[in-house]
Amino acid sequence: MKDRNTELYRTMYLIRMCEEKIRVHYPSDQLKTPVHLCIGLEAIVAGVIYSLKSDDQVFGTYRNHGIYLAKSGNTDRFFGEMFGKVTGEFQGKAGSMHLSAPENGFMGSSAVVGTTIPLSLGCSFVNQQKNNGRLTAVFFGDGATDEGVFWESLNFACLKKLPLMFICEDNGLAIHSNTSERQGYRSITDIVNQFDCHVIESESTDPEVIADLTEKGISKIYQKNGPVFFHFKYYRYLEHVGINEDFESGYRSREEFEHWHKIDPINLQRAKLIKNGLKESFIQEIENAAIDKIEKSIALASQAPFPPDTDLYQNVLV
């Protein structure tokens, strides 16, 4: 059996390095798609998705690269999509912001905040009706909880006791607006607790902790207790959209970053593997394999053709 900690590290490292390689290649202007990088977020994505079955279904936001890579692992299609080439998951029709992998259970993401939350209702409703044991998880940021559709969806999920996991990835920011500038209440988890919903919260950057909490939530769902709301804090290392740091722009401080960087999920997990007795060389093999895979995928995407003009008209309707 595969070691959970090793697998969590393998997934997180792949995600981190894909994002770092995007930062390297972005200035070449070959990736003409707005990227919302998930550096800092890896423990949540890796931990949650590790605890799901492969046929469980997830929905994401425009900050979706981690979900895609954790669910499908296909870096060829990932970079193909970033480069807008025929080798992309959707031959360049989706780009970064609308990436998904339906065949791997990543059912959709969206560039309009909050819009995939109600999709998770319909998806989990079908699973409930068919009693097929599949779970649905929907990832969204704290900004989405400002939207009416979040509350409409939470209400409906609780009403129908849907087998659904709400995953709130709270970085305290909606683009550049702090929670304190947006929310006239003290605690989202206190409010959600008033619904018929199980609430789990954490500020951990340890993917093992996230995976354990996810499993705890899943057991609640299997007891047919209805949905679970997970509130996970994290820190967004880079600007909202793009590849750069933005600590000098005034809305947040480098000190805050430095606090979170001390508990960086990749570094923490690597140290844990060493402490658990894994050899440095073994970890380096994992890392080299990831980088090798990514470099090959980038070369493939870079050389692949763009879709033909006729593709413009394909798949508007069936």
Added chain:
Amino acid sequence: MIKNLSYREALNLAMVQEMDRDSNVFVYGLDVPDHKRIFGSTVGLVEKFGSERCFGTPLAEDAMTGFALGSAINGMRPIHIHIRADFLMLAMNQIVNMISNFRYMTGGKLKIPLVIRAIIGRGWGQSAQHSKSLHSFFAHIPGLKVVMPTTPADAKGLLASAIRDDNPVVFLEHRWLYDIIDEVNIDSEALLPLGEPSLLRKGNDLTVVATSWMNVEAMRAAEVLKKYHGTNLEIIDPRTIAPLDYEMIYDSVNKTTHCIVADYDWLYCGFSAEVAARISEHCFNKLKAPVARIGFSPTPCPTTRPLENKFYSNAVDIIRLAEKILNLKPADLAKEDFYSYENKFKGPF
């Protein structure tokens, strides 16, 4: 088998037959299973199919529309019902940003088989927020089909096709049409194709392209024009607003050389402008007069009856416009009766 059915019974029959045929079809929306049953169109569904396949919802149009998309991409065929088309404005984010795009953005990997039924209100003070048709709104967006049936036969055949279609379909039903009774082929496989217009009346003198309730007005106008002038209108109901095969319309206008578009909507940037532009592009050499258009006044719909009368176009407007286009002396219509909602229209169509 042919049977006389009302428009509401025709809608109901299409849903019953499709829910019988395919267990993935379900129907939901605010008050769908209540005692009034969406003006009678959802009668018997909850009793026959149970509350899992026919249920009411919270007042949450945005989430409940995303719910349809989420269930459609996971294998079901939802029918979401709104008692007024105006309420679809609360669902526009999902319809325009998500549902219409989702297949395209996933490179055709996903199908979006869902139907949104909505009713167009009119009269008895329906006023500005319960009277819109909005078909031009939806038809403007690639990735949506928009259907607007007038007759009971079309209501049944097109709704069944919409439910079987693998694309999102917005299905708009005028409230006044619910009482029309006419012949319907009740065979469960008697489908009508989406995207093809219907010739409601043959004539050689002037083509009227009319939508929804305006077909009722156009048919009455045709009777009067025949009686007083011996003039024959040809009336075409597009039935589907998008996508639409325009060949029947072009052939008709090339034959009659005159055209009125009588749309059940505002004119500015509306479906009537689209039809007029396309006729100009395809029939320019045959047209003996510019394409004329009638529709709502360019105002919100008022409540009080006299102003509401002025807001809507009717059979008399079509008659007067046809007379003007064809250089006919206006007939004295004093002895003619025209539709008024105080005495309900029962058909046959």
